[in-house]
Amino acid sequence: xxxxxxxxxxxxxxxxxQSGTLQSQTFQDRRVINAHSVxxxxxxxLDLRISHxxxxxxxxxxxxxxxxxxxxxxxxxxxxxxxxxNNLDIGISRTxxxxxxxxxxxxxxxxxxxxxxxxxxxxxxxxxxGIFSYSTMKxxxxxxxxxxxxxxxxxxxxxxQLIIGxxxxxxxxxxxxxxxxxxxxxxxxxxxxxxxIGFAGRIRISRLFGLIADVNMPLSGYRTAENxxxxxxxxxxxxxxxGGHVFQLNLTNARGLSENDYIPYTRSDWGEGxxxxxxxxxxxxxL
Amino acid sequence: MFRDQxxxxxxxxxxxxxxxxxxxxxxxxxxxxxxxxxxxxxxxYDKIVPExxxxxxxxxxxxxxxxxxxxxxRNCAYSGCHDGISGNPGNxxxxxxxxxxxxxxxxxxRVLLTREMPPPNATGPTELTQDEIDDLTCWLTQGYPEE
Numbered sequence: 001x002x003x004x005x006x007x008x009x010x011x012x013x014x015x016x017x018q019s020g021t022l023q024s025q026t027f028q029d030r031r032v033i034n035a036h037s038v039x040x041x042x043x044x045x046l047d048l049r050i051s052h053x054x055x056x057x058x059x060x061x062x063x064x065x066x067x068x069x070x071x072x073x074x075x076x077x078x079x080x081x082x083x084x085x086n087n088l089d090i091g092i093s094r095t096x097x098x099x100x101x102x103x104x105x106x107x108x109x110x111x112x113x114x115x116x117x118x119x120x121x122x123x124x125x126x127x128x129x130g131i132f133s134y135s136t137m138k139x140x141x142x143x144x145x146x147x148x149x150x151x152x153x154x155x156x157x158x159x160x161q162l163i164i165g166x167x168x169x170x171x172x173x174x175x176x177x178x179x180x181x182x183x184x185x186x187x188x189x190x191x192x193x194x195x196x197i198g199f200a201g202r203i204r205i206s207r208l209f210g211l212i213a214d215v216n217m218p219l220s221g222y223r224t225a226e227n228x229x230x231x232x233x234x235x236x237x238x239x240x241x242x243g244g245h246v247f248q249l250n251l252t253n254a255r256g257l258s259e260n261d262y263i264p265y266t267r268s269d270w271g272e273g274x275x276x277x278x279x280x281x282x283x284x285x286x287l
Numbered sequence: 288m289f290r291d292q293x294x295x296x297x298x299x300x301x302x303x304x305x306x307x308x309x310x311x312x313x314x315x316x317x318x319x320x321x322x323x324x325x326x327x328x329x330x331x332y333d334k335i336v337p338e339x340x341x342x343x344x345x346x347x348x349x350x351x352x353x354x355x356x357x358x359x360x361r362n363c364a365y366s367g368c369h370d371g372i373s374g375n376p377g378n379x380x381x382x383x384x385x386x387x388x389x390x391x392x393x394x395x396x397r398v399l400l401t402r403e404m405p406p407p408n409a410t411g412p413t414e415l416t417q418d419e420i421d422d423l424t425c426w427l428t429q430g431y432p433e434e
Contacts, residue, residue: 060393061376071374100401137407142414144337145402153331184331192332 024117026125026167026175029246029282030081030089030110032200032214033234034254034262038125038165038175040112041083045244046287049093051077051257051280058273069276074098074255079106082287087112097135098255099265100146101157101183104133106258116166129161133260146185154185157260171204177216181263195219196263202238210238212248216263225269232266234278244284251275344425351382351433355426358419359385362405362412382433389431399424 027037030047041047055072056062062069079093089110097104114126135155140147149155158181165175177198186192200214216232223229236250253275254262268274349355363369364379371378378384388394397404399420407413415423426432 065374065376100403102407140414142402144335146335148335150333151331154333182330185333185335188334188336190334192334 026116026165026173027200027202027212028210028238028240029248029280031280032175032202032212033236033248033250033252033278034232034257035177035198035200035214035216035259036108036110036127036129036161036163037200038112038127038163040087040110040127041081041089041284043083043086044287045083046285047081047083047091048283048285049077049079049081049280051075051278053098053252053255053257053278054276056268056274056276057251058275059269060272060274062273074276075257075261077257087115093258095133095256095258095261097258097261099261101135101137101265102256102261103136104157104258104261105136106131106133106260108132124164124166127161127163127165129159129163131159131161131259133157133258144187146187149185151184157181157183157264159259159263161259165200173202175200179216179259179263181260183260183264189222191220191222194223194264208240210240212236212238212250216254216266218263223264228267230266230269232262233270236278246280246282248280248282250278250280252278342421342424344428347425349422349426349429349432351385351426351431353434354422355431356382358415358422362415362419365411367410368405386431389427395427399427 025039027039029037030039030041031037053074053076055066055069055074057068061072066072073096075096075098077093077095079091081089081091083089089108091106091108091110093106095104095106096102108129108131110127110129112125112127114122114124116122116125133156135147135149135157137147137149137155139149142148159179161177161179163175163177165173167173177200179196179198181194181196183190183192183194196216196218198214198216201212203211205211213235214233218229218231230253232252232254234250234252234254236248236252239247239249241247253268253270254266255268255276256262256265268276359379367373367375369375369377369379371380371384377388379388385394398415402414405411405413405415
C-alpha cells in the first residue's frame with residue numbers, strides 16, 4: 001500500500017514538474033529492456049533486431065571461470081519488425097530460449113490506439129500487444145517434461161499486454177504494463193494462466209544517451225522467492241547512433257528474451273549475482 | 288454496421304479522442320480480437336501430473352563407486368562439460384566435486400526435478416534414461432554413499 005502511495009506521489013510530482021513542449025518520442029526504441037515500449041515503428045519501416053543475453057556475471061556459474069558470464073549465452077534473439085501503419089506493427093523473431101520450454105518462433109502484433117503526440121493529444125499513449133510463441137523443441141520422451149507435447153497446442157505460449165505510457169517531460173518517460181500469459185501445458189503445481197504487471201522508464205541524459213529500466217512481476221502465489229522465482233528487473237544504457245539506430249547495453253536477471261519466456265520463467269536472483277550483461281542492436285530500413 | 292456499434296460504444300465513453308481513434312482502427316481492432324478469439328478456442332488447461340512411481344529404493348544398495356560414477360561419467364563429467372578443466376561450473380569427475388553440488392540441493396533440483404541437466408545442446412546424452420533417474424533418486428534417498 002505504501003509503495004502505491006509513493007508511486008502515485010512520484011507521478012504527481014513529475015506531472016507538476018513537466019515542461020511545455022515535448023519531442024514526440026516517448027521511448028527511443030520499441031523495447032525498453034525486456035518489455036515492449038509504447039513506441040511504434042513509423043509506417044513502412046523495417047526494424048532488424050539482434051539481442052543477446054550472456055551468462056550469469058557472478059554466482060554459481062559466473063565469475064572468473066566463465067569471464068563473468070561472457071562465455072555463456074543465456075538467450076539470443078534475431079528478428080524483424082515492420083510498421084504496417086504508424087499505429088500497427090508486426091514482428092517475427094527466433095529466440096533460443098532459456099526456460100524449460102525453449103527454441104521459440106515468436107510473432108507479435110502491436111496496436112497503438114492512443115497517441116500522446118497524436119492530433120487529439122490524449123494525456124497518455126496506450127498500446128495493445130499480442131505475443132505468440134511456438135516451441136520447436138524435439139518432443140521429449142520424458143512424460144514429466146514440459147517438452148513432452150501430447151497435443152500440438154502444448155507448443156504454444158501466448159501473452160497479451162496493455163501498455164500505458166506517458167512522456168512527462170523532455171527527460172522522463174514512464175510506462176505501466178499489464179500482461180496475461182497463457183500456457184497450454186504446465187507442471188502440476190504451476191498455473192496455466194498468469195497475470196503480471198510491469199513498470200518501465202527512461203531518463204534522457206543527452207541527445208544520444210538515455211538511462212532505461214524495467215521491472216516485470218508475476219502476480220501469483222506460486223511464483224515467489226521461496227519457490228525460486230524472481231521478478232525480471234533490468235537496467236541499461238541506450239545509445240542512439242544516428243539515423244534511428246539504437247544500441248543498448250543492459251544488466252538484467254531475466255534469462256529469456258521473449259515475454260513468453262521471461263514472464264513465467266525468471267528464476268535468477270539479482271541478490272545471488274545471477275544477472276547478466278546483455279545488448280540489443282536495432283537497425284531501421286525503409287521498405 | 289460495425290461503425291455504428293463502435294460509435295454507440297464510444298458515446299457512452301464520452302471521450303471523443305478515444306472514439307475517433309477507435310473508429311479509425313476498427314478494422315485492426317476487429318482483426319486483433321479475432322486473433323485472440325482464435326487462440327482462446329485453441330486453449331488448453333493441461334497439467335503434467337507425475338505418475339506415482341513404484342520406485343523401491345530398498346531393493347538394492349547403491350554406491351558412488353558401484354553404479355553412480357558410471358552414470359555421471361557418461362552424462363555429465365565427460366570432456367567439455369563438468370570435467371573440472373573446461374570452465375563449466377562444477378567438477379563431477381570426483382566424488383568430492385559431485386557431493387558439493389548435491390549437499391546444496393543444486394543437483395537434485397536441476398537433474399531430477401526440473402531435468403534441465405543434461406541440457407538439450409549437450410554434446411553427450413541430452414536426457415537421462417528412466418533407469419538412470421531411478422538409480423540417482425534412490426542413491427540420494429540412501430544418503431549418497433561413496434562405497
